Amino acid sequence: MYREVFIKKEYMAKAKKNQTATQDFSKYIRWFWKLFLGGLLIVLFAFLLASWGVFGEMPDHTVLENPKTNLATEIISSDGKTLGKFYFNDNRTPVSYEELPQNLVDALIATEDARFQKHSGVDARGTLRAMLTLGSGGGASTISQQLAKQLFHGEGSSNIIERVLQKVKEWIIAIRLERQYTKEEIIAQYFNIYDFGNNADGIRSASRIYFNKEPKDLNLKESAMLVGMFKNSSLYNPRRNPVGVKNRRNVVLAQMYKYDYIDEKLKDSLQNTELDLDYSPESHREGIATYFRGYLDGFMKEWIKNNPKPDGTKWNLYNDGLKIYTTIDSRMQKYAEDAVEQHMPRLQAEFFHQNTPQRNPTAPFLELDQNEITDLLNRSMKQSERWRHMKYDLRKDDKEIIESFQKPIQMSVFAWKDGKPSEIDTIMKPMDSMRYYKSFLRTGMMSMDPQTGHVKAWVGGMNYRHFQYDMVKQGKRQIGSTFKPFVYTAAIDQLHYSPCDQFPDTPFCIEAGKFGNPEEWCPKNSGGDYGGQRTLKDALANSVNTITARLIDKVGPQTVVDLAKKLGIESQMLPVPSIALGTPDISVYEMVGAYAAFANQGVYTKPVMVTNIEDKNGTILYQFKPETRDVISEETAYVTVKLMEGVTQSGSGVRLRGKGADAYRADYREIVTGYPYEFTNPIAGKTGTTQNQSDGWFMGMVPNLVTGVWVGGEDRAVHFPTITYGQGAAMALPIWGLYMKSCYADKELNVSKEDFVAPENLSINIDCSQMSSQDLDKENEKPKDLEF
Structure with missing residues (x-):
């Protein structure tokens, strides 16, 4: 009987212990659900506060429709070619989705957002993977999120709380963008907004500057190179880091093979090719029809002065994305510039041949004595840009400026080399450089x-x-x-x-x-x-x-x-x-x-x-x-x-x-x-x-x-x-x-x-x-x- 009582007591103790353990476990479950639901509410509340603009201004419906980006003014020839652009910092001319080649779009999706067509701005699977791996398996930003970042809040903060809040804003904007635009429009905007370096803002400038062609004419390996630059255009700059850019391009090609956009044979053959750049910088002093563009700059400033916008404000020649249609024929302009390049170095060579110091001690001048030459150079000195800059920008006195013209400095000067315009790095006195430049024959046509x-x-x-x-x-x-x-x-x-x-x-x-x-x-x-x-x-x-x-x-x-x-x-x-x-x-x-x-x-x-x-x-x-x-x-x-x-x-x-x-x-x-x-x-x-x-x-x-x-x-x-x-x-x-x-x-x-x-x-x-x-x-x- 004593044994039965003992067993009963032991059973009761165990039951009580199990009951206590069960009670303790259910307590943890309750805490889990409280924390989960509380966290969910906090996240939802954070999203709600972010959408109300509590953590910073958020773009509304009208801003999403017309995101503010600086657009270069484009100068267009009579035969439909771009002669050049007017811009300060952003050399950007947007293109539509229809102007993008399919291989460029495929390269972007394969590399940046393989499930782009399936999500609505945020890739839940990718986000969960990034959270579980702490980002070691790659980021989770979709193309829409990256566009939101580019358009509305730029680079992330180093502060972890601010980074989280920025990510929340990025998700909200990405979802709104997906509601506002089609997938095709988002891709086009993303290509148009990105800075590819070397004044190549947007895909059109990038394709023209790096390959001297329009985006629609890009081939597969060129498209892969440009998409590879999305990782970091400063690091993957094809002019400064061609080996790194080639490696990055090959990663893009591998991604395209992974997602069945290209076969293995094509991937392997393209990965063995060089970049084959055709670097064609777009600046105000380079390219075709530069002197005409210089005239046009003055023409447009006068036109802008007399033709305000409907709201009374002035047009901005460098940011408002105007299109100027000109009468210049790009082919005839090229033939004219080529004719000058063919004839002038030959004529200049003969001029130098006849005006050596031995043949003409006052070269390049004729009929002038040394006093007249000195007076001529002094007048030119006071009319020079260097004089203007030192006199009015730096507030230097005349004596100091004159002395500076007699001090040798490092400079690059113009020269004809093998019949082509070139530059020579040299050390020369500014006064001597003026005499040197006066020895060149000029032309107008x-x-x-x-x-x-x-x-x-x-x-x-x-x-x-x-x-x-x-x-x-x-x-x-x-x-x-x-x-x-x-x-x-x-x-x-x-x-x-x-x-x-x-x-x-x-x-x-x-x-x-x-x-x-x-x-x-x-x-x-x-x-x-x-x-x-x-x-x-x-x-x-x-x-x-x-x-x-x-x-x-x-x-x-x-x-x-x-x-x-x-x-x-x-x-x-x-x-x-x-x-x-x-x-x-x-x-x-x-x-x-x-x-x-x-x-x-x-x-x-x-x-x-x-x-x-x-x-x-x-x-x-x-x-x-x-x-x-x-x-x-x-x-x-x-x-x-x-x-x-x-x-x-x-x-x-x-x-x-x-x-x-x-x-x-x-x-x-x-x-x-x-x-x-x-x-x-x-x-x-x-x-x-x-x-x-x-x-x-x-x-x-x-x-x-x-x-x-x-x-x-x-x-x-x-x-x-x-x-x-x-x-x-x-x-x-x-x-x-x-x-x-x-x-x-x-x-x-x-x-x-x-x-x-x-x-x-x-x-x-x-x-x-x-x-x-x-x-x-x-x-x-x-x-x-x-x-x-």
Whole structure:
């Protein structure tokens, strides 16, 4: 019995102990659920507080619809190419999902978010994995979360609490983004927002800068490289770390194989290839049409000043994502720049050859003594950017600035190397560098459609980084004999002269007092040659000064000035007889616009550079209106054109008809006796050379394209010593010839080889070959003089 009692007591004790243990365990369960539910409530409450903006401002519905990103203003050519952009920090031009190649999208999803199509902003499985592995198995941020981070709160804080709160905000924004946008729109936004380094903001800039192509043209390995940069574009920079970038690209390719986007054979073959970059930096001083973009910067700032937004605020040229549609043809612009690059180093080599210290102790200047050179350099010093910066930004006194120009410093200077623009790192005094730069010949070139006024090519110099002064519109130089067609036109218009009319090529003077001339003016022919009777066609072709003087004596200088102004010449022109030989300083821009009226049947059309301006949504903000005016009759324009055709048939421009091998020596010095252009089509033109060979010009026209070229030194004292190389036919004409050869080779441009259009009722005889000597005598007996 005692045993039974003991067993019963032991049983009761055990039961009590088990009951106590059960009670203790249920206590833990209750605590677990309390903690779990409490934690869940805290998380939910945290999410609620975050969505209310308690932990920082959250984007509302309207902000999510229009996230604020800085967009570069894009400059677009007439053939749809991007010439360049205006931006401060963000070189970003967005693209749509449809403009992204499928391999780029596949690479992104395989690498960054394999379940992108299945979640709604937050990947629960990935988040749980990241929590359990403490991130060692990879992060859990979806593409939507990464976009939220990029758009609205940037890099995470080092404080763990702040990082958690930022992650909460990131989740909320990601979910809202998924509700606001389609999956495709999220992918496009993510590609558009990312900074790929080297001014490559967004996928469009990245594809253009690293591979010189549009995003839609990226191949698989290029897409993989760019997606690989999403991990860290500073670390995986293909210019600084090509090995690391290649390894990262191969990881992306492996991920694409893992998720069945590519097969193993393709993966292995691509992983063994190099990056094959085609680095094409996009900056304000590099790329195509730099001088034109410099002009456009001023044009846009003036337009913005006078055209506010609908709300009255000003447009921001660098952040508002405007689109500027221009008349520049990217192909013709490239041909023009190539022509300059082909000719100028050869011409420059000859200039250096003739201006060694042994041949010219004052090189690169001629006709100046040392005091004059010192004065010239001192004036240039005070006009320099270095002087302006030290004087007005750094507040230095004149003595200190002058001393700084005599202290050697490290610098990179321009040089032609193997016929290409280059830079040389050197140590040089700033004053010596000014003299060095003055030794380089400069150039300006513009090409325009005479019917529409659309400017097709604009080359303001050789290298915008080192020579920023634009010699198309900003610079003005003496134009020499290219002014003579205006004198001939006035004579044809006023006196009904024919190209077949003859005048004596003998010394001629306009007496003092006539036309307000203070003293007698007696121009001489180049070389002092005279040659009996000449037709007007022959006189213009050979640029005979005495006959041009006879013509201005008959029509009067004021008539010529008035005509030039109607033809768009805005520069100052004094109505004196010497204007006939081209004494005014006029820009290439003005001259091309004026000559275009001859090819356009006497109608002046103001040059056009911008056709439309749109905002980022495609709303048209500006549309150009053509400005035209009738200046001369169709007949007068046509007769002038036929006169200028003589320049390329038998005059100073005849080398355009030349045949033969390339006329350049191995050391890039030019032989001017032969040219490989071989043009056979009608070309009207005029060369121009100023006193001492300081300026060389060529104006050339075909029916649908007028192009002007100027070449010369920064200072008039920088020039060739003789006419052999210093004439317009040697300095400027070759650029025109090389450019036109390229334009004609590109059949898509449709540059005309046809005759100029003749008026229906032509009353002036233009065919001198059909006239007998008696006819010529009768023609010259016609009373055509005007009284003054």
